[in-house]
Amino acid sequence: MDSTESLIGMRRLLENLLSPDNSVRIQSELEFKHFMESDANSLSYLLIQTALDDSLALATRQSALLQIKRIVPLVWSPAFDKFVGPTPINQKIKGILRNSLLKLVADPDSKIRSSASYAIVQIAAVDYPDEWPELLGHLYDSTTNPDSSMFNIIGSLSVLQEIFDDIVTDQQFFEGGVAIQVLKTCETLLQNKFNSAEVKVETLRLLKSLCQSFDNADFDINGREQFCNSVIPQIYQLVISTSKNVSAEPFVNSLTAWELKYETYYILDYFMNSFSNLLESFASASFNLLLQDFSVQSEVYQQLLMSDIDTIEFDKIFTDVKQFYSSQRERKEPYPFLTTSMSKEVEFMQTLIEIQNVDNPVHLSNILDLLAHVSILPSSKIEDYNSDFNQFVTDESGLNVEIAIRDSIRELLSDINENANHILIDLLMEKLNKLGDLKANQLKAETIVFLLSCCFENDDTIVQAPSFDLEKFLNSSLNLLLSGYIVSEKFQFLAARFILMIPRFLFKFANKCKQFGVSAFTKICSVISKLGGVDDFFIVKSSILISLQYYNYFIRAKEFGTLVQNELLGLVTQVSTEATEDTNMTLLDVMTIIISIDNLELTKNSHTIELILTIGFKNDSNFTMSSAMFECIEDILKDIPKPNYDDIVSFVFPFLLQKIVEVKEEYSSDIDLCLQVLGSFLKVNSSYQIPGEIFYNTFSVINKFILVCQDDELIQSSTEALIELVRHSPELCSKFIDPETKETGIQILLRNTAKLLSPDMSDRAIVKLGDLVNLLITNFNQSIGSYLDEILRALTVRLVHATEVPTIENMILIFNALTISQPSSTINFLKSFMIDGKPALVKVLPLWFQAYEVMRGYDSILSNVRAFIEIYKLNDRDIKGIVVDGDPLPQQVPDGIIVTRSIAKRMSIKYKQIPADAKIVSLLLEELKNEITAGDHGAAVGHIRDVDNDNDYDDVDDDDDDGWEDVEDLGRQTLDQLKDYVDEQKSLKRDRVGNNDDMKELLISFFKECTVQNTSNFEDIYNQFMSDNQRKLLSEYLLFT
Structure with a gap:
């Protein structure tokens, strides 16, 4: 087939790839894939020639460039992570593609230029500067050459932008001369x-x-x-x-x-x-x-x-x-x-x-006039808000991601200096008073009240008393609302703006107006009954709910009382019927405040919890909404009497369990949320045992669900719910007997544990496996004694083969607990069997160290520290013989090599090899450093000096060479010298009073013991494996804290 026929065939293939006929498109994809695998050079050449042919349809040329962008990471060079090869494109074709793409950035069509630019940057990511050194020079020349077309200049500038964003390093930019060249180019272009x-x-x-x-x-x-x-x-x-x-x-x-x-x-x-x-x-x-x-x-x-x-x-x-x-x-x-x-x-x-620091009244007046000019509520917004109040809520709640000029103006006025803020408030009050009939000038009035509200958001100190009567302004604002004069169904925005402005005004002048806050909001709530039926005035109703969040900044929710609470609950119920995503989120946020008024009152019936769940389940896949719903659940259940808790649980659990029983599909976000809600109910009041019948039904449904479920997310959520259920009522679990299978609760738990330990389960599914096993050991140790070794062996195998960090962390916590309670038995257990031809201990310890370095949560880290201390104190010969990664080796990049992003991805970091006991010391010292730097280290040092002064050492010779403060290099002290200093400090200071649960105290105590008693041959580690810097830090921490 000659080249013309090949090009025609390529065009046909590209057209078929865009075909609306699914079968044609699939067949073309297969043909394209085969072409790429068999002859990537010819494919690349034909694609670029097609893209260059401006006689072709624009869609065909764009398609050719799209395919080039797709195949470059696959066939261009092994430097790409996605390279499949088997051999890269040859240099001749690469040269043709590079030059052709540079031609295409001069194309009159912006989409062609953009696609070509993208492909150039793709290639440059691995080829520049080594294989494409002339790239930047060509682009500079294209931008400043008098013969270059406008499109060539624009296209070349576009490529330069992308290159600087993704490829050029700081070293190239500053020391490599790139910055100077680019700035000269920009200067030439802008001044022409x-x-x-x-x-x-x-x-x-x-x-x-x-x-x-x-x-x-x-x-x-x-x-x-x-x-x-x-x-x-x-x-x-x-x-x-x-x-x-x-x-x-x-x-x-x-x-x-x-x-x-x-x-x-x-x-x-x-x-x-x-x-x-x-x-x-x-x-x-x-x-x-x-x-x-x-x-x-x-x-x-x-x-x-x-x-x-x-x-x-x-x-x-x-x-x-x-x-x-x-x-x-x-x-x-x-x-x-x-x-x-x-x-x-x-x-x-x-x-x-x-x-x-602008505060000139004339200048500010001019600025305010300009801002007011563009702060008018847009006609399009009025139409949008009237057709769907949810858009109003989105904007006023700050949830709209679109840029709005009002947001920028709010930011300016709320952050302006205190003198300017005072002047602007006075100017706006003057404008508002001059308007006269607010209803007749409602658009201007809404703008002024909006600007006033922005000024009231400014939290700078009030430099002087305002020129208007604060109480009079508040009362007149409330009267406008209470009289209904500005409350109009056709234009609700002026009333809404006053409602939103009043709490900001009260907060701004809280020193004189805070006492009016409760009564002001109570009066505004009284307007609710005048707002027609449940389907009317949603913008005004929404603004009342949003404003509650502002009152909450300076008024405790409990001050509002149950009458206001009931009014607000009714309002939430009305608004929720038409609410969409952002409004639902706002309603849940508001509910946390409403609940705080009197949560006990709201648990006397099921209406409130039903309302919370109804709103929360509207968008069951929205994590933020789910989190807000859980917060509401936690707040409403907090510290309530057990009868109230039992009534709520008896209402909610059957509803949720029925949903779980009826599930038909593999994954359902609705069921996932049901399981999470069950867990959240159990976490809040862990001291209350749920009613027996509810427990048995829940235990049965969740366990059956785990056994049949195949979805990772649902297995994870159901396991978490099961853990909380059993932790909540272990006695009921021990008494449970399945009426159908006659299995005991513990037998059922073991069966589910066996499923989770199966190699078929993914890491994501078993992320809480460690917690489940820990629960079994803690609560049912005697009942599962014969199975324990088998469970722990299987768990160890899963740990060694796990790749997901959260799953590894969770399983490590079991070994922490076992090691703290039985260190020798735990280590001997890990020595007793093999995994992949090596003792389990050899496989587990490196993972244990890696997990510790990324572990989150104080309690988890503390348990790890305690476990490591116990392991170290065993002075176990096998542990000392295990070699693991220490600190990265220095100078891994040869001189003169610039580490680009692509090179960094391909680099494998090499580490110093050290024994496991030295690694433990290194990790614990780093943790001590974190603990001390996170606290007030300076105060600790100061406290030591105070102790010295209390002991009256004024007569000590300033030239005394034995004083610690005269030691020139802490990092070069021998362990014996450090031991002497520690012993000396012990005689100067009283023993600390504290318990070993305090991380810093625990670590300092450990290192002092190691230093003084040479625990587990600490001297060998100190001399052979600790750097000067580590020794210096250890000396400082032991003596100055």
Whole structure:
């Protein structure tokens, strides 16, 4: 087949890969896979030739580049983690692909440029700089060559951005000359008046990608700080000059000019925030330019706010809409982009206000007018909120991930300096009073109240009394609500804004107004009865619930009383009927406060717990919602009488168990949550034994479920529920007899344990296996005595073959417990059998050490420390003979080698080999270091000095060479010297009073014993395996703590 036929065949294959016919697509995938495996060179060549052919349909060319991106990690080089080979693409084809991709970044189509850029960066990740040294030089030349097309410049700049984000190291950036070259390139492009706005936008994006390198610069490396101090002001000057040039001409009707403005303000804000000490001289000019731009841009933006987004004809406002769309790598719409741009300018305004400490009333009044101009509630938002109140809740609860200019304004006003905050509040109160009829000016009134609310969020100290009467303002605000004057079904937002503002106002002036908080909220709750039926005024109702969270900052929930509690419960019930995800989350958060008013009252019937479960189960796969529901369950059950607890359990458990019994599918998030809820009920009141009938039903259902279940997640959750159930009522478990099989409860537990110990079970499924076995040993040791060795052997095998860290940690905890209680027996047990041809002890100890180094939780770490101490004190010859990994060996990278990300992935770290007892000492010393540095080490040292002063050593000769403070190098002391010092300190200080459960005390006691008594030949480890630094740390810790 000649080359033309091959290309035609490739086009046909690419078209078939995009076919809507599933069978055609599957067959084409198989054909493509076979082609790649049999001749990756020809496949790569044909794909790139197809992509280069601009006579072909755009979809075909894009498909070719997509396939190149797919196969590069598979066939390009063994340096890729996903490389399958068997041999990499040959050098000739690689050269063709590299050169062709560089040509494609100059394509007029932005999607072709973007795909080619992605493929270049993929290849550069493994080829640059060794196999593709000319890459950066080519890209620099393409951007500054007068003959380069605009698309070539834009495409090359785009590739440079990606390279700096993913490939270029700090060493290459600073010492390798990359920074200088890029900055020169950017300067040339930005200062060239003939370059288009699109080129300058892309240049600024490249500059933006360099910001992180400056912010993370390691100033300990010689020359970097001086370089940054010199270059950053130059960059700032370059960018602000570019921005001024745009502002010199009318620009607000060009979306590309808005893009340019956005990029400039992003960079200026970044540098001013991070390096204000270098840029203060630019602050005033920057502020003037910003206010000038914001003023003209806000006029256009406000038009959009007041319009229906769906009907806006952007091409009648902006002259380059088509150009804006065609230049996007990832399509973005004008309105969200304009919002992002204005928000960024507000952020920069906040930065400059903070740096300049702006508090001039005239300046602040001008700033406030600008902010008010763009704070109007958008028409699109009003429509969205009215059609679905859940969107209002999402925005007001801070759960919306979309950028909104109001969020940026809130951030500015809530963080502004105290003098400015005082002035702004007075200015806003003046504006509110001048409005007159708030209902007739409800949109402006809502904006002013919103801005006031933002100012009240500012927690800076009140510098002087406000110019208005606080109590009068509160009462007038409440009267507006209580009278119903501003409560309108068509425009609920003004009432909602007052409801949300009042608690912030009370908190701001808490020293004078806190006492009004309970009565104010009680009065607002009285409005509920006037809000029509259950389907009306959801925005006002939601705002009452959201506001409760603000009151909770400064008022204890119990102060509200049960009448308000009942009102709020009714409100939650009403809102929950129409609530979606974010609102459900907010309702659960609010429920924790409502429960705190009087949780005992709410357990007198099942209504509240039913409401909590109904809301929580609406989105049973949402982890955050589930966590909030568990918090509600914990709060409502806390410290309630046993009869109330039994009634709640008797209501909830049958409901949950029925769901579990009826499960038909392998995995169900609903069943998973049921099992977790069962566990949470049992954890809260562990001292209460649940009613016998409920226990037996629950025990039977969960055990049967575990035996038949095949899903990892459900096995894990059901095991956790079973553990809590048995831990909760071990006596009932001992008495249980299955009515059908006549098996005892313990026999059933052993059967389930055997299933979990099976090699067929995944690590994820058995993540709580260790807890289950520990429970069996702790509660039923006598009953399972004949099975114990078998269980522990199987558990050890599972531990050795486990790969999931949580599973390993959980099983290690069993060996901790066994070692603490019976150290010699546990170690001898691990010596008594083989795994994969080696004693179990040899296989387990390295895992034990690895698990300890990543273990979480104080109790778990403490149990490990105690176990390690017991193992060490055994002075076991076999343990001393086990060699494990110590610290990483130094200098593993040859001089001159730059460790790129790809090289780092391929590097295998080599470790010093040390005996297991030395490893234990090393780990325990590191733990002691963590304990001391986490506490107040300085205070400990000071306490020692106080002890010395109490003993009156003023007459000691300053030149006394025996004093500890005159020892020049603690790390070079012999163990005998250290022993002498420890003995001396013991005579100077009283013994500590403490128990061995205190980690620091336990470790210090251990090391003192080792030092003084040479426990388990500690001297050998001290001399042979401890570094000078470790010895120094040990000396400091033993004597200065």
